[in-house]
Each structure stands twice: as structure tokens, then as C-alpha cells.
Amino acid sequence: MLFNSIDFAVFLPILFLVYWSLHAHLKAQNICIVLASYLFYGWWDWRFLSLIICSTLVDYTIGRRLGSEKHKRKRKALLWTSIVINLGLLGVFKYYNFFLDTFITAFSYFGTDIQARTLHLILPVGISFYTFQTLSYTIDVYHNKLKPTKDGIAFAAFVSFFPQLVAGPIERATRLLPQFLKQRVFHTTNAIRGIRLILWGLVQKVAIADAIAPSVNDIFANYAQYPSSTLILGMFLFSFQIYCDFNGYSLIARGVAKLFGFELMVNFNYPYFSRHISEFWGKWHISLSTWFRDYVYIPLGGSHESKLKTIRNIGIVFLISGLWHGANWTFVTWGGLHALLFLPLLFIKHTNTHTATLTLNKWLLPSIKDVFNILSTFILVSCCWIFFRANSIDTAIHFIAHMCRFDFEYITYLNPYDNQPLGIEYLFIFAFILIEYLLATKLIHIYSENKYIGILVDALLLLIIITGAQIGANTSFIYFQF
Amino acid sequence: MKHFVTYILCLVLLFMVMLEATTRLFLLSSDVIPEANIGNNKLYLPHSDGIWIKGGRHEITSHYKINAQGFNSLKDYNSRPDDKLNIAIIGDSYIEGFHVDVENSIGRQLEQLTQQTVEVHEYGKSSGNIVDYVQLFKQYTAQKYDYTFILLTDLDLAFYEAAFMGKGNTVTKSTSFKNVYTHFASIRYLNSNLMLNKKLQQLFRSVNPFKKSNASTDSNLNIDALQAFDSSCLILYEPQRLDIDRIQNSLTIPSIPIKHQYIPDHEPFDYHWNSNGRHNCALTIKTYLESIDAFKKAPSMSKIMK
Known part of the structure; x- marks a missing residue:
């Protein structure tokens, strides 16, 4: 269901x-x-x-x-x-x-053909x-x-x-x-907070993730036909799609649990405002990353042993994490890339996860250094998502190769859903980033103190869900496949 | 709990007010097309004209025009041109065709493809069942206009399901719900876009342990109704959507599969429904016609040949 x-x-x-x-x-x-x-x-x-x-x-x-x-x-x-x-x-x-399949391919590479039957299993x-x-x-x-x-x-x-x-x-x-x-x-207050989480999660899923899904699918399927600018657009759109899809699900899960009197852990803590990869992993899919930290990384020795062993431990955790996501080398590569991005931090003694909120200046903006770090981390994470999204490593490499041709000819990308230039999708993403920023910096709070404002916000969220849904859109959640 | 229930009720009320304002302001829902009982059939009020809208993003905004007979068509079916091959197409909402401009219906596209050598009349009726189709067939096609070909379409799974359904429908008298539906754009929006009515029916049917079995077996197929169609009929069907073998035993009339691919166009949320979907149907019919003698011998065709 x-x-x-x-x-x-x-x-x-x-x-x-x-x-x-x-x-x-x-x-x-x-x-x-x-x-x-x-x-x-x-x-x-x-x-x-x-x-x-x-x-x-x-x-x-x-x-x-x-x-x-x-x-x-x-x-x-x-x-x-x-x-x-x-x-x-x-x-x-x-x-x-x-x-x-991996064994068969590996043995055939050395000239030995193995006959083995794969199972027709539903995951x-x-x-x-x-x-x-x-x-x-x-x-x-x-x-x-x-x-x-x-x-x-x-x-x-x-x-x-x-x-x-x-x-x-x-x-x-x-x-x-x-x-x-x-x-x-x-508790009525708790239940109302649950409703807010459900609605905010559904907005992310329906109005953003589902809305940009056709464009992402199209760009990744036909990447060879598009200029670099469109591929870069596709890469960033997928970053938002996967975040809104999965964070949306987690918020709905937390909201539904609240309705029944349960508290589930926060799974995402505004990860796209991270200033480095370590901070990102402290804020992205927290329940999984802390699971690996507690049950794999620390038992392996964590970072309390030699540098070499720490590097090994980080490598193991990220590769397993990649494999956890799916039975495909693309996910393993994705995990490996994150491990590579993580390693430099070991040598600049910067591995401790930041969870502190951004420090804002009098214009309510972060420092230039923080903005630079946030943007560079987001770009690196987005590049890694290409491997996560692509069907094969070959596809991912070709996608990146096409992206690196740097042919930035201006072509208005037409959404395959309605053959129109993306418009409302950008508006929703922009509004979403703004709201996330305000929430991440605690300038606003997800729960309203004023009940009249609260009900108005909930009604507005419901309106966006109902009118923002695309007819016939694929509404399944990406993380169901894992 | 009382406070929470009050909160939910207020939320729903406020949401409905906002939705009503939004649907009216941004024209997200078309007006109800008035219906009329015409010759024992529930059809549309003749000469209605307007734009049919579906989707919060205006996914579909198509022009419709109801003809004198109560069908969505540019033409009134007043005459039967002797110099053309006369074809009738009977079907459900796919032939009714509110999803594309009436100018791009299967009939109009077929006429264009054949350079106006055929005259096509479309008898589309959404939610129709096999008895309705028989009614249309007897009233309009078999007796009145004497068409050379009558195409029965099954392009939306409806034909086979419809074969098990009961009798034809008529316009119901005005009820409170109908009044609400007619006057509130928000209700129409919810029903049209979320298909709440249909989904709830499906849900309750699937969980109802006392439901009567309506399993699609040959034994309960309405064979009598199907056999009302004579040899002038053909079934046009999409192989992906209909397993023709299941009804072939009960039906002696020939069939034409649509083999063309549905390709993305203006409304790719379902390639079946868009203009290309209609074009594919027209193309399939044209290909079939070209293979038969009646088409080659049609007077208008002879003129073109000369």
C-alpha cells in the first residue's frame, strides 16, 4: 500500500x-x-x-x-x-x-564459461x-x-x-x-504535528519528486541526444527528486507514527546544506548511516586505530552501504566514490560530523566560505548520484563524458510530460530550497505555534498536493526497490 | 480527540474553500456537459460546445462539440453520402473523445488520411456497456444510415467488461449529489482528476467478501447481446489491452488489431489517449480499408484514381 x-x-x-x-x-x-x-x-x-x-x-x-x-x-x-x-x-x-552474474562474467573473462541458472525472484x-x-x-x-x-x-x-x-x-x-x-x-498537539509532517512529506513527493521524474527519466534515457547543459540539469533534478522522494517518505512515516503515539527518528536533517561530505553523511539517511556506524564501522575499529585501518573501515562501510542500496555495481561505485570523497577529510582532521546549524550574518545569510562549501558539496554529491541513477556503469561513464563535452548551447528543455518548458517545477524547487533553508537555519519551525496559522498552512499544503499531482504520474517511492 | 476531530473538519472545510477558489480562478475544471435522453440513450444535450479540462496543470484542454444526435462530433449525422464509403464507429469514452480536440477525432483523422473518400460517424459513449452499444447499433447504424462498415472499438478494456454488464443507462433525475457536482468546481476537479468515485468503488469491490463474482469467464459473457452485431461489423482492438481470443469464440465478427506504436505527443501521460493514439487507430483502419475491394470501388475513390 x-x-x-x-x-x-x-x-x-x-x-x-x-x-x-x-x-x-x-x-x-x-x-x-x-x-x-x-x-x-x-x-x-x-x-x-x-x-x-x-x-x-x-x-x-x-x-x-x-x-x-x-x-x-x-x-x-x-x-x-x-x-x-x-x-x-x-x-x-x-x-x-x-x-x-558477476561470477559468470568474471570466469568468462578468463575464458571459462559457467552454466548456471539465475532465479526468477521478485524482490x-x-x-x-x-x-x-x-x-x-x-x-x-x-x-x-x-x-x-x-x-x-x-x-x-x-x-x-x-x-x-x-x-x-x-x-x-x-x-x-x-x-x-x-x-x-x-495528544492532540502531537497528532496535529503528525498531520503537518504527512502533508509536508506528500508535497515533496507529489509536487516535486513526481513532477520532475519524467524529465529525469527522459534525460537519463536519452542523454546522448542532449547538450551538456541539459545533462547537468538532469543531474541536479535527480538530486532533488531522490531527496524529495525519500525525505518525503520518511516525513510521512514519522507523521503517521505520531498519529499513533510513536516517535520515529529524524532520517534527514537538511543534508543539501552540508559543508562537507562528512556532514552530509551525518544528515542523509541518518538511520542507515548510524546503523553502519554502530554495527560495522565501530566493530571494525572505527577511527581509533591506524590511518590505514581507518581508511579500510571507511571503504568497507561505504561499499557495503552502496551494495545495500541495490544489487548492481552502480551502487557499489556510488558508495566507493563517497568513500573517496571522505578520505581527504581524514588528513585534514575534519571528519567529525557537523550537526550545528549554519551561522548567519545580519542579512540572515551564511558566510561566503559556507556558501562555497555548501555548493561544492552539493555538486560533488550530485555527480555521485549519476552512478546511483544510471542503469549501468557504462551508462554513467558515458553520461559524464557527454556532460564534460561542455557544449552549453541554449536549448529550452521540454518536459516530456506535457511538451512544455519546465516552469512550475522550477518554482516548486526554488520554494522548497527556500523553505528548507529557513527550516535548517531555524528561522522558521515546521510546527506552528499559532493554531490559526497552522490550519491555514496545512490547508495550503493539502491544496498543493491535490492540484500539484500529475495525472498518470508514476507515484511509487524510489527507495521501495531497496 | 474531540479537538483533533474538530481540527480535521476545519482543515477539510478550509481546504475545500481554497480548492473551489483555485479551480475557478485557474479554470482547472470544466463545466458539466449537460446530458439528455435521446432515443432511449443517455447522451449529451445537442449543440453544446466548449472546452473540456483535466489536470491541475491543464494537462488536457480540448475542444468538444455535441452534434444534433448528442455525440461529440463536428458533424451532424443527417445524411448518408452516396459517393463515399460510409463508416460508423461505436465505442466508449475513447470514441467519445473528450481527451483530444473534436477536430482530431479518429473519424476526422481517417477522413483526412483517405482524402475524404470516406464519411465517418462516431457514436462514442463513456461508461457504455454492451447493451448500450447494441442500442446504438440498432437505432443508428443498422437501420437508419445503413453503413458499409461498423467498427466496434475496444481500446479501453471496456468492451469486454461491458459485455457482462446489465442494461443501458438513462439520465438520472436531479439529485442533491448531482446538484453539488454541477455547482462545485472543486468536487468536479476531485472526481475528474483523482477519480475518487472510481477508485473507491474499486477499493470496496476488492475488499468486499460478499461480492458477487463477476469473473470474466466465457460462461457469463452476454452472448446474446454480442450476437446482435451483424457481418457489417468489425472489432478494432489494441492487442496489449484486449485478449481477443477470449471473446472470439462467442463472437463471429472479424477483428482488426492496432499494431502501430503509441508515441509521445501532447499528452504522454497515457499514449493511448493522446492525438497520436487516435492517429494510430485511423491509420490502422485506413490500412485495412485499402486491402478490401469495397473501398477501392467506392465512387469517390474512383474519382481520385482517375
Whole structure:
């Protein structure tokens, strides 16, 4: 079920009423969430519910065993059982064909032809997200950071919680699971804030991401026919498309969770205003980057060992992060490029993630140095997105080669959707950047203090969603494929 | 909770006011085309003329013109020219053709492609079902004008589905909902662009455990209705959208597949609906006509040949 579908628009209010009518019964509320989450997921394909249920049963059982087991070797065996099963499912459904094709290609390169059959598998939506979420539970229990829960229903609700089930944020058990174990209380203010997040997320998805998607698709599909200027436009448009698509989803997820009395983590913290790549990764897909930091980078030794080992660790994390996104060398290359961009910072002792807001001068603008750093980081990140977006490495390289011809002839790019020059799309992007800037610098706040202004803003956002939607646009979220 | 419900109600109310103002100010929704009962059929009020609008970005702004018979067509169907090959096209909203200018309908494009050697009358009716088609066929095509060819189109999945539906429809009396729909541009906008009505129906049909099975099997196909069409008929269909083999057993009339590609044009959100889609249909019909003797022997064709 898509957040931006009529099915969800009917599903949500019904669930909301049923859920809060059970407010005195914690267990009943959790059962309600589990059933609703299974319905939400099964709406797409009910057969893959079995994977979620399998993951839930495995990690619940192993968690319980870890709670009672004191023997170190047995605990380790239990942890590895969970890792092997979870990553095994992910490996079969997402990576089997990829690795098989890679081996076949590699061997054929050396003159040996291997006959092997690829599997015709559908990639279950959101498998990478819920696999990492359940793994975080087992790992935290193993490291005694979390006591294993005895409440199977609460655990099932934690694994399958529908707002973040298919595209995150990837919640930690230490943060989300306790929320299922305590009574939720309805707060009007919180619910209204949830509505605001949902609407702001939908505006980003519908009015920006979906609106520029046809242009991005067209430019990347027919890049050889366009001058450099159009390819650069396509590259920047994709930067906004992917951000608005994914951030939009995360905001909707947080908003929906708020309606049910839950708090999900902030997944994006205005990443395009980052001043260097380290800061960018502290603000982009935070739930995934912190997951890799805590469960891969730090266990590998982090940055507390030699420079060489730190470089290795950074390389490993980014390559795995790339592979997590998709079974294609383009994603691995994308991860590798980010690792390369990260490395220089190691030598200028600049790796600490900035999370501080920009310092503004009396004209409410950042310093020239900050503007330069923001723009250069954005351009570098956008260049890396080419590999993320392209279907193959060859395509990405050719795209960049065409872009570097520097034939900046002026051609008005016509949106393939309506054969008109882009107009309203630029307006929406410009307004979006302005609002993001005001939010990032805390000159405005996403939640309104004044309730009359608040309702007016919400109505305006709703109006933009309804009138900004393109008829027949592809409305699926990009990150569903991961 | 009470405060929250009040908030939501106020939000919806304010939104509807803003949407009404926006749709009127930016002309995002066309007026309702008045309907009329004409010869037991629910058609449009003759001689209506205007612009049909769809989409918040004016994705479609097309000219329509309702003729004396209640169909969207530049021509009134008053005569049957003897010097031309006379063709009737019966179909659903695709033939009704509000998505393109009436000047670019399949009929007009076919006439241009054949250098006016054919006369085409279009009997398009959205949401029509097989009984409606039979009605149109009997009333207009088989008896009144005696067309040489009658093309039944199935280009929007409707024909096959329609074959299972009940009886023809008539203009309903004015109801409160209809009045609201007629007077509020915002409601029309929501229904036309989000297709709320259709999507909700689909949703409730899909989750209704007590629904009657309307599975498309040959056993419940309305064979009687389909057999009303005689040998002057042809089915024009798009292979991607219709599995012709499924109805071929019940239907003895021949069929013409549209093999041309739909290419992007003015409204590429669905290549099927745009002008090129219509052009492809016209081209397919023209190619078919050129392969048959009746076309070559048509008086107007002889003139061209000379």
C-alpha cells in the first residue's frame, strides 16, 4: 500500500479510530498494529508476509535464548544464526542473481564459461529495511544493550510497524521497542504535528519528486541526444527528486507514527546544506548511516586505530552501504566514490560530523566560505548520484563524458510530460530550497505555534498536493526497490 | 480527540474553500456537459460546445462539440453520402473523445488520411456497456444510415467488461449529489482528476467478501447481446489491452488489431489517449480499408484514381 494512494487514505482513518478506541488495552493496540501492518504489507503481495513472520520468529526466539544463555560461545552461535538467517534471506532474494552474474562474467573473462541458472525472484519490498531493523535487536541483545522482550506481540509490532516497514527509517530496537511496551496516550498537539509532517512529506513527493521524474527519466534515457547543459540539469533534478522522494517518505512515516503515539527518528536533517561530505553523511539517511556506524564501522575499529585501518573501515562501510542500496555495481561505485570523497577529510582532521546549524550574518545569510562549501558539496554529491541513477556503469561513464563535452548551447528543455518548458517545477524547487533553508537555519519551525496559522498552512499544503499531482504520474517511492 | 476531530473538519472545510477558489480562478475544471435522453440513450444535450479540462496543470484542454444526435462530433449525422464509403464507429469514452480536440477525432483523422473518400460517424459513449452499444447499433447504424462498415472499438478494456454488464443507462433525475457536482468546481476537479468515485468503488469491490463474482469467464459473457452485431461489423482492438481470443469464440465478427506504436505527443501521460493514439487507430483502419475491394470501388475513390 502506498502512502500516496486512495487505499491508504481509507485505511489510515479507519485504523486510527479502531486503534484509539482500544486505548485502554495496550496488548489489543499492539495486536491491532500487527494486523494492520500485515494488511498494509500484504496489500502489495501477501506471500512475502512469510518472510517478515520468519524474521520475527527467528529474532524473537534467538533474543529470548540470548537472554537466558550465559555461555559466551553459545551466545555467539546464536547471534550468528540470526545474522546468517536474516542476511541469508536478503542474499537469496536480493543478491543471488547479482553475484551469480558477476561470477559468470568474471570466469568468462578468463575464458571459462559457467552454466548456471539465475532465479526468477521478485524482490520483496522493504526487505533491506526490516532485515536491518531486526538484526539491530539481536545484536543489541547480544551486547547486553537491551533486555530481550518476552512480549511476542510487541516484538512483532516492532518488526512490522507499517509506517516505516518498507522504506524506513530503520529504527533501533533500543528506541522503538520500548514504545510498544508502554501505554500510549493521545495528544492532540502531537497528532496535529503528525498531520503537518504527512502533508509536508506528500508535497515533496507529489509536487516535486513526481513532477520532475519524467524529465529525469527522459534525460537519463536519452542523454546522448542532449547538450551538456541539459545533462547537468538532469543531474541536479535527480538530486532533488531522490531527496524529495525519500525525505518525503520518511516525513510521512514519522507523521503517521505520531498519529499513533510513536516517535520515529529524524532520517534527514537538511543534508543539501552540508559543508562537507562528512556532514552530509551525518544528515542523509541518518538511520542507515548510524546503523553502519554502530554495527560495522565501530566493530571494525572505527577511527581509533591506524590511518590505514581507518581508511579500510571507511571503504568497507561505504561499499557495503552502496551494495545495500541495490544489487548492481552502480551502487557499489556510488558508495566507493563517497568513500573517496571522505578520505581527504581524514588528513585534514575534519571528519567529525557537523550537526550545528549554519551561522548567519545580519542579512540572515551564511558566510561566503559556507556558501562555497555548501555548493561544492552539493555538486560533488550530485555527480555521485549519476552512478546511483544510471542503469549501468557504462551508462554513467558515458553520461559524464557527454556532460564534460561542455557544449552549453541554449536549448529550452521540454518536459516530456506535457511538451512544455519546465516552469512550475522550477518554482516548486526554488520554494522548497527556500523553505528548507529557513527550516535548517531555524528561522522558521515546521510546527506552528499559532493554531490559526497552522490550519491555514496545512490547508495550503493539502491544496498543493491535490492540484500539484500529475495525472498518470508514476507515484511509487524510489527507495521501495531497496 | 474531540479537538483533533474538530481540527480535521476545519482543515477539510478550509481546504475545500481554497480548492473551489483555485479551480475557478485557474479554470482547472470544466463545466458539466449537460446530458439528455435521446432515443432511449443517455447522451449529451445537442449543440453544446466548449472546452473540456483535466489536470491541475491543464494537462488536457480540448475542444468538444455535441452534434444534433448528442455525440461529440463536428458533424451532424443527417445524411448518408452516396459517393463515399460510409463508416460508423461505436465505442466508449475513447470514441467519445473528450481527451483530444473534436477536430482530431479518429473519424476526422481517417477522413483526412483517405482524402475524404470516406464519411465517418462516431457514436462514442463513456461508461457504455454492451447493451448500450447494441442500442446504438440498432437505432443508428443498422437501420437508419445503413453503413458499409461498423467498427466496434475496444481500446479501453471496456468492451469486454461491458459485455457482462446489465442494461443501458438513462439520465438520472436531479439529485442533491448531482446538484453539488454541477455547482462545485472543486468536487468536479476531485472526481475528474483523482477519480475518487472510481477508485473507491474499486477499493470496496476488492475488499468486499460478499461480492458477487463477476469473473470474466466465457460462461457469463452476454452472448446474446454480442450476437446482435451483424457481418457489417468489425472489432478494432489494441492487442496489449484486449485478449481477443477470449471473446472470439462467442463472437463471429472479424477483428482488426492496432499494431502501430503509441508515441509521445501532447499528452504522454497515457499514449493511448493522446492525438497520436487516435492517429494510430485511423491509420490502422485506413490500412485495412485499402486491402478490401469495397473501398477501392467506392465512387469517390474512383474519382481520385482517375
